[in-house]
Amino acid sequence: xTQRSIVHSTFVVERSYPVAPAKVFSAFSNPDAKRxxxxxxxxxxxxxxxxxxxxxxxxxxxxxxxxxxxxxxxAVYQDIVPDQRIxxxxxxxxxxxxxxxxxxxxxxxAEGGGTRLVMTEQGAFLDxxxxxxxxxxxxGELLDALGAFLGAQA
Amino acid sequence: MTDPSVxxxxxxxxxxxxxxxxxxxxxxxxxxxxxxxxxxxxxxxxxxxxxxxxxxxxxxxxxxxxxxxxxxxxxxxxxxEPEQRIVSTEVVREGRNRLSVSLITVELHAVGAxxxxxxxxxxxALGGKDMIAGSExxxxxxxxxxxxxxxxxxxxxxxxxxxxxxxxxxxx
Numbered sequence: 001x002t003q004r005s006i007v008h009s010t011f012v013v014e015r016s017y018p019v020a021p022a023k024v025f026s027a028f029s030n031p032d033a034k035r036x037x038x039x040x041x042x043x044x045x046x047x048x049x050x051x052x053x054x055x056x057x058x059x060x061x062x063x064x065x066x067x068x069x070x071x072x073x074x075a076v077y078q079d080i081v082p083d084q085r086i087x088x089x090x091x092x093x094x095x096x097x098x099x100x101x102x103x104x105x106x107x108x109x110a111e112g113g114g115t116r117l118v119m120t121e122q123g124a125f126l127d128x129x130x131x132x133x134x135x136x137x138x139x140g141e142l143l144d145a146l147g148a149f150l151g152a153q154a
Numbered sequence: 155m156t157d158p159s160v161x162x163x164x165x166x167x168x169x170x171x172x173x174x175x176x177x178x179x180x181x182x183x184x185x186x187x188x189x190x191x192x193x194x195x196x197x198x199x200x201x202x203x204x205x206x207x208x209x210x211x212x213x214x215x216x217x218x219x220x221x222x223x224x225x226x227x228x229x230x231x232x233x234x235e236p237e238q239r240i241v242s243t244e245v246v247r248e249g250r251n252r253l254s255v256s257l258i259t260v261e262l263h264a265v266g267a268x269x270x271x272x273x274x275x276x277x278x279a280l281g282g283k284d285m286i287a288g289s290e291x292x293x294x295x296x297x298x299x300x301x302x303x304x305x306x307x308x309x310x311x312x313x314x315x316x317x318x319x320x321x322x323x324x325x326x
Contacts, residue, residue, distance in 0.1 A: 004238045004261075006259050006274075008164065008241065008276060038266060067246060076230070077279060078243070079252050087255050089232075089243045089257065101241050101243075102256060103231045103243065103278060107159075120162050122164070122257055122276035122278070123257075123276075125272070126233065
């Protein structure tokens with residue numbers, strides 16, 4: 001019997017964007033907009049992206065980054081408060097191996113004329129396939145990509 | 155207006171059971187067993203409307219004061235390793251109001267002939283900090299009840315069938 005392990009972690013990533021909360025929210029809720037920035041920098045053209053942005057709805061982002069194996073991001077939206085909050089759970093699979101299960105909370109707070117985004121990720125990393133530090137770094141890169149996308153829209 | 159603030163916490167509970175990991179896993183997997191030991195006190199009722207213990211499967215239950223099951227709980231199984239671990243997400247609602255979303259892992263480790271269970275509840279409380287204390291108290295009481303589950307089995311009797319707390323009502 002293979003010995004299993006779980007490492008639990010919580011990290012918080014914050015960014016400020018010079019646009020209103022409604023615009024930031026739209027970048028998460030609109031599939032065409034999300035597709036523009038929610039991409040693996042090592043795999044800019046995912047083979048499949050589907051999302052159903054409502055509570056209980058799912059999102060799938062499948063791609064084949066440089067290491068050659070298929071990666072799957074499978075999310076379920078758990079709670080949505082327009083322009084304020086998005087909560088979703090997701091699993092990450094490398095091929096058929098489940099790497100992690102996470103709970104992500106995105107909170108949007110109006111700040112001057114812009115928005116402060118606070119993303120809290122509570123994660124269970126399974127069997128040492130990935131680390132919280134790597135995930136936190138990747139999350140920061142995604143939120144920077146969101147900033148670049150929002151800047152190009154402004 | 156929904157309060158937009160979210161409170162995050164990690165709750166860790168540990169117990170040692172005088173039973174094998176296989177036996178403990180079975181008590182976690184079986185919804186009829188869970189409806190017995192999952193009830194935190196005699197004044198609380200727990201009813202499973204749906205149970206589907208497999209990866210991707212969904213449990214739907216209602217609980218609350220006896221005769222007033224105001225809370226709905228949806229548990230989605232994300233990862234299952236027999237006798238070793240269960241990973242699930244859990245949403246607690248009161249009517250249309252979502253109170254919390256949790257990522258819950260249960261790990262089982264053999265310690266001699268016994269089992270050490272570690273439950274980790276990574277919770278995002280949407281309705282204030284009370285849900286964090288409530289979740290911890292509920293899981294803590296349930297895990298303590300689980301001890302009795304193994305004691306009753308060693309008698310070999312089916313006395314559980316007459317236990318009114320075992321309010322499992324399958325609706326298949």
